[in-house]
Amino acid sequence: MDAKNLLKGHIAKVTQLTDAEFDHCFAQFKLRQFQKGQAVVTAGDMADEEYFVVSGCLKTFFINEDMKMFILQFAMPTWWASDYHALYERTRATINVDSVTDAVVLSITNDDREKLCRDFHNLEYFFRWRTNRGYVASQKRLLSFMNNNVKFRYEEFLKLYPDVYNIVPKNLIAAYLGVSRETLSRLYNT
Amino acid sequence: MDAKNLLKGHIAKVTQLTDAEFDHCFAQFKLRQFQKGQAVVTAGDMADEEYFVVSGCLKTFFINEDMKMFILQFAMPTWWASDYHALYERTRATINVDSVTDAVVLSITNDDREKLCRDFHNLEYFFRWRTNRGYVASQKRLLSFMNNNVKFRYEEFLKLYPDVYNIVPKNLIAAYLGVSRETLSRLYNT
DNA sequence: GATGGCGGGTGACCTAGATCACATTTGCCT
DNA sequence: AGGCAAATGTGATCTAGGTCACCCGCCATC
Numbered sequence: 131m132d133a134k135n136l137l138k139g140h141i142a143k144v145t146q147l148t149d150a151e152f153d154h155c156f157a158q159f160k161l162r163q164f165q166k167g168q169a170v171v172t173a174g175d176m177a178d179e180e181y182f183v184v185s186g187c188l189k190t191f192f193i194n195e196d197m198k199m200f201i202l203q204f205a206m207p208t209w210w211a212s213d214y215h216a217l218y219e220r221t222r223a224t225i226n227v228d229s230v231t232d233a234v235v236l237s238i239t240n241d242d243r244e245k246l247c248r249d250f251h252n253l254e255y256f257f258r259w260r261t262n263r264g265y266v267a268s269q270k271r272l273l274s275f276m277n278n279n280v281k282f283r284y285e286e287f288l289k290l291y292p293d294v295y296n297i298v299p300k301n302l303i304a305a306y307l308g309v310s311r312e313t314l315s316r317l318y319n320t
Numbered sequence: 321m322d323a324k325n326l327l328k329g330h331i332a333k334v335t336q337l338t339d340a341e342f343d344h345c346f347a348q349f350k351l352r353q354f355q356k357g358q359a360v361v362t363a364g365d366m367a368d369e370e371y372f373v374v375s376g377c378l379k380t381f382f383i384n385e386d387m388k389m390f391i392l393q394f395a396m397p398t399w400w401a402s403d404y405h406a407l408y409e410r411t412r413a414t415i416n417v418d419s420v421t422d423a424v425v426l427s428i429t430n431d432d433r434e435k436l437c438r439d440f441h442n443l444e445y446f447f448r449w450r451t452n453r454g455y456v457a458s459q460k461r462l463l464s465f466m467n468n469n470v471k472f473r474y475e476e477f478l479k480l481y482p483d484v485y486n487i488v489p490k491n492l493i494a495a496y497l498g499v500s501r502e503t504l505s506r507l508y509n510t
Numbered sequence: 511g512a513t514g515g516c517g518g519g520t521g522a523c524c525t526a527g528a529t530c531a532c533a534t535t536t537g538c539c540t
Numbered sequence: 541a542g543g544c545a546a547a548t549g550t551g552a553t554c555t556a557g558g559t560c561a562c563c564c565g566c567c568a569t570c
Contacts, residue, residue, distance in 0.1 A: 192463055200466045202459055215456045247448070251441045258437070258448035261455050266405045268458040269392055273382055275465050276390045276498035279556070299517060308466035313557055315519055469526070489547065503527055505549055 133161055133184040133236055140182075140208050144259050145252040155246050155253060159236040164188075164229040171213050171227040178220075179237045180212035181205075186233025187297055191305065192225045201306040204230065204294045210260065230298055280309045284317055323351055323374040323426055330372075330398045334449050335442040345436050345443060349426040354378075354419040361403050361417035368410075369427045370402035371395070376423025377487055381495065382415045391496040394420065394484045400450065420488055470499045474507055 131139075137159070138152055147155065159182070164170060170188060171177045181188065188205040190213075202225065205211040213223040217240045247254040274283055284307055288295055295303065304314040321329075327349070328342055337345065349372070354360060360378060361367045371378065378395040380403075392415065395401040403413040407430045437444040464473055474497055478485055485493065494504040 192467070194467050198467075200463060202463065214452065215460070218452055218456065247445070251444065254441065254444050254448060255437070258444060258451060261448060261451045262404065262408055265451050265455040265458060266408065268455060268462060270405070272458060272462050272465065273390060273392065275462065277382070277384050277388075301517065310558055311518075312520080312559080316557095319519075491547065500528055501548080502529080502550080506527095509549075 133159075133234065136184055136208065137182060137236060141253075141256055145256045147250065147252055151250055151252075155250065158242040158246060159238050162235050162237050164233045164235065166229060166232050169226065169228045170211075170235075171216075171223050171225070173213075173223050173226050175223055177213045177216040177223040178241070179239050180210055180214070180217060180243065181227065182236040182238075183207050183209050183211065184234040184236060186235075187230040187294065188227055188233060188235070189230050189298075189302065190225060190227050199305045200308060201302060204291065204298065204302075204306065206291075206293060230302065275308065280307060280313060281317055283307050284309075284314065323349075323424065326374055326398065327372060327426060331443075331446055335446045337440065337442055341440055341442075345440065348432040348436060349428050352425050352427050354423045354425065356419060356422050359416065359418045360401075360425075361406075361413050361415070363403075363413050363416050365413055367403045367406040367413040368431070369429050370400055370404070370407060370433065371417070372426040372428075373397050373399050373401065374424040374426060376425075377420040377484065378417055378423060378425070379420050379488075379492065380415060380417050389495045390498060391492060394481065394488065394492075394496065396481075396484060420492065465498065470497060470503060471507055473497050474499075474504065 134156055141147060170181060183205045185207055188211045189201055190203040190211050191199050191201045193199050203211060211227050213225045216223040247257055274286060287307060300314060301311045304311040324346055331337060360371060373395045375397055378401045379391050380393040380401050381389050381391045383389050393401060401417050403415045406413040437447055464476060477497060490504060491501045494501040
């Protein structure tokens with residue numbers, strides 16, 4: 131499916147926009163391609179865009195002082211990614227986004243999104259809905275972190291994101307689970 | 321400050337409603353009081369309301385199979401609390417909310433909030449803004465969980481919520497930090 | 511066909527924090 | 541005041557998972 135129809139269908143599941151309205155919104159997005167490993171958002175730089183994944187896979191991650199990587203999210207098609215803290219607060223990014231595979235995305239600036247939300251009440255509803263889901267998912271993951279050991283979280287991950295598992299190298303899965311790659315390796319070789 | 325003006329000021333920081341608009345919105349809220357320890361939302365029951373804290377302190381928490389408690393959030397005045405998963409999906413609650421101290425709150429049903437959001441674009445903006453902040457805070461906490469040890473998270477908590485720290489018993493702080501009360505006790509007696 | 515980097519496996523050891531057990535303090539209830 | 545329950549402190553032990561060190565195999569590039 132092409133980028134335009136993917137986004138259109140994605141929004142249509144949540145709210146209704148007329149074709150003219152959607153076309154206007156869509157005109158604010160830019161189609162962009164990233165190669166495997168290419169940076170999308172870099173910590174330390176200004177970040178003023180968010181990204182809707184059309185194909186491929188992005189990852190959102192943080193690198194600490196010891197150069198250790200923690201992955202907040204894998205973004206598959208129809209998922210959104212950015213450093214939302216930087217976006218909303220208009221500060222420099224503290225987290226990174228890059229592409230795990232070759233990827234095609236639609237980008238929109240924070241200002242353009244805000245303007246669209248002001249102009250189209252239904253779109254504002256859509257973005258509220260989207261963040262709600264992200265919030266709930268994030269709470270759930272936090273709870274799993276506190277409650278479950280690595281083995282459980284690993285199996286949970288497999289069930290929840292089987293497609294991600296097949297695409298992504300295991301050291302990245304470890305970084306998502308917040309565990310060393312050695313421990314993860316030992317898990318599935320019981 | 322009374323409940324009405326507290327809510328009014330809280331919303332006014334983010335968006336503009338006329339007095340008439342705000343009065344209409346406010347009419348959908350109910351003023352409720354809870355005693356220390358009283359349940360607000362109970363896991364297993366239907367949950368169709370969310371709560372704006374006027375005074376006192378609520379906590380949002382999960383109890384696992386071993387009766388162990390994990391606290392997702394302390395809600396101080398002007399904070400909101402509920403089981404949002406249950407609210408949005410219209411399912412039974414899986415997490416609990418209760419009052420840590422005697423508390424006064426404003427409650428609104430999910431349906432009423434949705435209706436208000438439809439009727440007042442600015443209010444929809446307000447709730448989008450609110451969830452955005454919650455999402456970012458949740459991501460940040462997740463990151464801190466992966467990245468930092470208990471001692472660091474404890475000190476972070478002290479800085480971030482000094483008022484909560486003075487009100488809340490330490491076993492609840494431990495449940496928030498995802499650590500045993502014994503370990504927490506040892507932390508500040510180095 | 512060497513070289514080098516990346517992904518992945520595995521052994522040996524170490525440590526943060528859990529768990530259990532019991533003592534002590536605090537504060538509320540009559 | 542006296543009594544009981546919740547909140548706290550603390551020692552002894554246990555363990556999940558981290559860290560370090562080294563291994564191999566793959567495949568891209570010169």
